[in-house]
Amino acid sequence: MKNSWLHTILNSVFLKLLLVIVITGVCINLVVGGFFMYFYMGSMKNTPLRKNAVQYLEYLIHDLGTPPDFQRAKEISQELSLEIRYDGPGEKWATSKELPPMQDMRLRKFGESPHVNIGRAQGKSFLVFTDGQNQYTFDLVKSYEQQSYAEIKILFLTIFLMCMLVCVYFVIRRILKPIKRLNEGVQQISAGNLEHQVPVSKSDELGNLADAFNAMTVRIREMLHSREQLLLNVSHELRSPLTRMKVAMEFLPETSAKKNLSEDILAMETMVSEILETERLKSEFGQLTLQPTELENIVREVIAAFEHTYPGIVFKNKTKTTALNLDRQQIKTVLNNLLDNAIKYSENTSAPIRILLEQKNPYIVLQIKDSGKGIPAQDLQHIFEPFYRVDKSRDRNTGGYGLGLSLCETIIEAHKGKIEVESTVGKGTVVNLFFPITQ
Ligand code: ADP
Secondary structure (H helix, E strand, O other), X not given: OOOHHHHHHHXXXXXXHHHHHHHHHHHHHHHHHHHHHHHHHHHOOOOHHHHHHHHHHHHHHHHHOOOOOHHHHHXXXXXXXXXXXXXXXXXXXXXXXXXXXXXXXXXXXXXXXXXXXXXXXXXXXXXXEEEOOEEEEEEOOOOHHHHHHHHHHHHHHHHHHHHHHHHHHHHHHXXXXXXXXXXXXXXXXXXXXXXXXXXXXXXXXXXXXXHHHHHHHHHHHHHHHHHHHHHHHHHHHHHHHHHHHHHHHHOOXXXXXXXXXXXXXXXXXXXXXXXXXXXXXXXXXXXXXXEEEEHHHHHHHHHHHOOOOOOOEEEEEOOOOOEEXXXXXXXXXXXXXXXXXHHHOOOXXXXXXXXXXXXXXXXXXXXXXXXXXXXXXXXXXXXOOOOOOOOOOOOOOOOOOOOHHHHHHHHHHHOOOEEEEEEEOOOEEEXXXXXXXXX
8 A cells, every 4th residue: 555654653643652752853953953053153153252262363373473384383283182274375284184275165254353264164164364365274173083073972962862762752652551451442342342351550540541441341241231130030020921821822712813822922932931041051050961962963853843844955964073062952942043044034936055064173164054035234243132133023924033143152152162144135144153173
């Protein structure tokens, strides 16, 4: 992607922070440097320091004598750590070859003296004293090594500044770490892990936020629990009246009204037992009765119950053995629900339902594939939620309560397996059950 780095920066608070720190560092350098150059250096222009410097040069020239003495210049150079170049009518000399000739220099006024200028050449500054035809060039920073040291010092200063900025970045990153943890917490909660607690290490504003977040998840957990408890209690309380109604029904004459009522009572009974079974398996006491079982045998038994229903079932086993530790009754419930759905949501003229058993390590996979009406993509992520139905209007033919798949998922997860559904509207649905081989 062309602007992917920009995208990465804009999507990361920490990178944005780093960018802000770097830009701030550069701006501070520019502002301080600029301020120093324009105000401080500018104000230096006519200070007594400059007058003293001019006076100092005059003393030096006086000391050199007339005509200037090269020998004396070398002594002064040694004693005072400076370099001198002289360009006169009769002679020219310099205490160092590094001093550039006049024609190579750009001259600028130095204070109010008519004789003294600042000359710039080769990236360095010199003081140039002109007295008629005599020209003296002074390099007051004597050794060029010292100048290169100055460059190294600037380099060190820059590195030091960069290190400081990096340290500041890490400190800020540390301070903002709770935000990262909160982000992880939000992801965990939205993935359904309501047990997740964000670690609280500080008592600052972010610590308070993490505390509030944890309190919120506890509250949500409690609300969900009380909702489940209510559902469970109502379902429990419904069982006795349902049984009484069934007994009372037996004494009614056989009419179509009785038939309809019986079907409704049966549907309610199924719903109540599905709710109770799901909750029982979810609770810590809801144990499975596991025993070594051939999955293939269970599949065949369930298929037998659907023998004469349309659009028909084709079964294929591609594995050598399907021996697993299973709760036989619960797995039968799962297969019954899935086959019931596959038939309910297919047409009589649809292609037959295909059941396939195969090994895909570390799982044995049971696939149920129908060519029915399929499930719209926006509903697919909700179908395992209790009471979720794609078609909200119930009729007698497809009339479930949206509890079947929720129960199937609970049972398969209790077996440490997983259930996955893929579907295309108009083409059909594929349900894959994954049973771990080593349970
Ligand atoms: P229900 O008892 O309503 O069928 P389920 O929990 O078994 O409840 O399924 C939830 C919803 O998923 C159903 O209402 C149905 O719309 C959809 N569904 C499940 N299986 C299939 C399938 N094989 N083909 C099409 N839709 C399906």
